[in-house]
Amino acid sequence: MTDTPLARWERHNGAVLAAASLVFLAAYAVRVLGHGLPGAVRTLCLALALAAWAVFLVDYVARRHLSGQRWPRFIRTHWLDTLVLLLPLLRPVRIVQAYETVQRRRNEPRLSLHARVIAYAGLSVTLLGFAGSLALYHQEHAAPGADIRTYGDAVWFTCTTLSTVGYGDLAPVTPIGRLVAVGVMVCGLALLGAVTGSFSSWLLQVFAREGDRETVREGERPPGNSPEASHRTD
Template sequence: MTDSPLERWDRHNGVVLAVASLLFLASYAVRVLGHDLPGPVRTSCLVLILASWAVFAVDYVIRWRLSGQRLPRFVRTHVLDTLVLLLPLLRPVRIVRTYETVQRHRDRPRLALHARVITYAGVSVALLGFAGSLALYQQERTAPDADIVTYGDSVWFICTTLSTVGYGDLAPVTPLGRLVTVGVMACGLALLGAVTGSFSSWLIQVFAREGERPPGNPPGASDHEERDD
């Protein structure tokens, strides 16, 4: 089977995009949390942020050209890529695709489907929570009558929001802060649903195999018999 140019590009640029994503997130974190850092350091971080975003933009343009589609159709069929380009803080979540890209060079993935879903969701939650807490803290810390005035408050609020618990002890007061919260809520529900669905599917498969095993057959016996045959 011959890969298309777009598939070959996706396979070979995964590590570069992952590094750029981590660099973007680290530089953004330093700018948000390093209030007392010297001006040149903060300027350097801004340059790294813009350079990382330029890498994302070049990747988007190349993917569009290799797809052979007109731009409006490409945007409609690649909504997530477009969203990530417009909201670069979501880009680190795409780091989880690096594992899948590496596995394409092998005959099969090392992890089963259910384990991969849970692993990807866990990494996505961690990265999304970190990026969301930074964005929320940046918007809320200087707002009048703000509840979220420290980075610890922001982390606590994002954790309760991602887990869909929502204690209600803290709340954003700025429009952008509330917009960040809505995005975190949506992503939290989607990731929680993916993990719950994958875990439920795995349990159903386990119980189904147990039900199909003949009475008196110890677990794994049928597997050994099949291998002997």
């Protein structure tokens, strides 16, 4: 295992970032869905979301410092981290990283590679789908001529888009809403491809092991007991 300062930082702050991601997502959900809440509660949620984002910023700056790279190079080589910092609704992916740390024991994963891919993809699609539906509802529900008027509509659109079904009965009309929809499409294709590829690879390995066992059994069978020999004897 790599034991650089950056690797140690990433190993030890995973739980903190996962907790901050959950706080940010919960605070954003309350602000978006809690239309009738008192102003003090909405202000508190905003403060919690900003505090969580400050944790993300501190982590980003610390990792740049520990990497030893200058800012331009760090941004180029860590473009996904930069994107996630600018779009905090993608932060739930950090929860998947925390799950990876928790489910390991003595640096050995408890689940096989294929099971881990499927589990992480399922967890990612659930969290990103929730975040995407919130963002869609936030942008669309009050827009003139919008199809997505309720949070249920946003959830339905997100589910059909992530599953690559796309009935077309609902569609965003605002520029930001359409941008969110494109992100949901990309995530759906990527996650579906990861699950399908992992499942196909697992099936191929199962069939290959079955073929190897059949070959071993054929090799251990005495010549006189082979089906061909019995046929000739008869």
